[in-house]
Amino acid sequence: MELTEKVLIDISEIQEHEAKKRRKRFMVFICMIVVSIGCMLISLCIGRYSITPLTAYKVLMSKIIPVKQSWSDIEETIIMNVRLPRIILAMFIGGGLSAAGASNQAMFGNPLVSPHILGVSYGAGLGAALGILLSGNIAIIQSMAIMFGILGIMMTYIISKRKSGMQLFMLVLSGTIVGALFQALISLIKYVADPEEKLPTIVYWLMGSLSGTSANDLKLGIPLITIGLVMLYVIRWKMNILSLHEDEAKSLGVNVNRLRAIIIVATTVIAATAVSLCGIIGWIGLVIPHLARMMVGNNHKHLIPASICLGSFYLLMIDNIARTITAAEIPLSILTAIVGAPFFIFLLRKTGGKWNDS
């Protein structure tokens, strides 16, 4: 009798716990979405030319429903052609890089890898640097970045390929080697570039910046990043299994090689697109997934959406800082690291690197 009661209490406790957890997760997501949208509105207003939130809201609404114009044309131009594209791109790239990072961490079963691990980003960086050196035309720079990003991942893949299929250890090693090679080539290009004109452009590009984002960039970037994100999103639950030991994952009836291929293609698309549009932005893909893990847990079913939300919020904030804190723009990777590094140190200290033993 006593025993049954105890069991019943246990079960009701468990159910309560489950409901509480679900409510908490729901609240986290609601908060993330509300905060992101709020941030977006605020971001429209801040900058060298300040605009009131009400005006920003009205301008936005006027695109959907007719509103009597009570603002200047300059304000409308700044909002619609300068700030809004930049904000949207920041959010897509931030979300994309974070989701790519979380996926790569799942695939390698290693919480310390980032979307740059497979040599895509430095390949794309090399392409961009070459594009600047050879022409300076933005379309050429972007297409070369994407081409070289794909070249990077292909080299990584060919070097690591063995008869027995994909081996993660080889993949990481090859990616690191290809990355190092491309970094050396980037240095070579910097060395030969005209120091008056080309060199600063290359250096500034590689440090990452969203300044000068145009509606055209959105046409290239948003579809590509969306494709990558959708691919990752639909297989997000399977990433849980992929993060286990390889044989264990296979024994759960999962096609490990196909899943890995999907993740590699998706993260390549995202990383190459991001670099082609705004240079190499470090840290986001590494740090944001950990922050998301703390908020919603390890289950990738929730982790991927949380990473997307947090990542887009984070890069938007970073970009806001970059364009407002001084008269000149501060490159993004400087800020992501200055904000990201202390946080990562804190994480390492707190967990003692414990998540790293396998």
Added chain:
Amino acid sequence: MILEVVNGTYGYGKGVNLFSNLNFKVNTGEILTILGPNGVGKTTLLKCILGLFKWRKGNTLINNLEADKITPSQFWKDISYVPQGKNMIFPYTVLEMVLMGRAPYLGAISSPRREDVNIAKRAIEEVGISRLMYKSCGAISGGELQLVLIARALTSDPKILVLDEPESNLDMKNQLLVLQIIEKLKKEKNISCIINTHYPNHALRISNNTLMLGGNGRHLFGKTYEIITEKNIKRFFGVKTRIIELETEREKAQMLFPVELANEI
């Protein structure tokens, strides 16, 4: 469901054969234990049986059908693998972990539905760890983790369970717990089991048949009580033992008692 290995031969890379021409059979509801000293390739053998490693020669037959002719999702619905519980890089909760066992039933891009969650919960109940449902797998004991992995294997409603040293690193009580669950699954669900173990006494307790592996491809297969003899243990393990019979409340049992190292191996 009948699992049979015919002429199973395997070695790493270009190296010598770890084992050659293994022949054995597991009938429905039978338990096979695989015994052998450290480093003899017990885990490797399990992976060969499961097709995770490719046999050099020979094959695994499921109901007389070659295992590599069966689609992976069908294969892993019928056969579940329980690996050794290791530290996890991303510690999922017990329920999340067990739910992964439903993967063979899910399409390429689908997530588990409510009914999958219910099946996972039932499996958790079945191994008696409902109280751990929402705990992190990183925060439970080794024995509990082993039960989690067994529960995960059960969610796919398997006909055959393959367990890799399920009672290693566990204390006496947890060892018994694992053994009793295996016995229960055999009795109530007619699930066959293939179990790697370091403990001849456990083999004597639960298994119908035993495959004993030694170095240089030596092996023996047959009824457990015919294989686990003082002579064979000395030959394969280099240990002098005595087998004693004793009667418990439960059954008449055989126990193996290690005496000392044998001089010549």
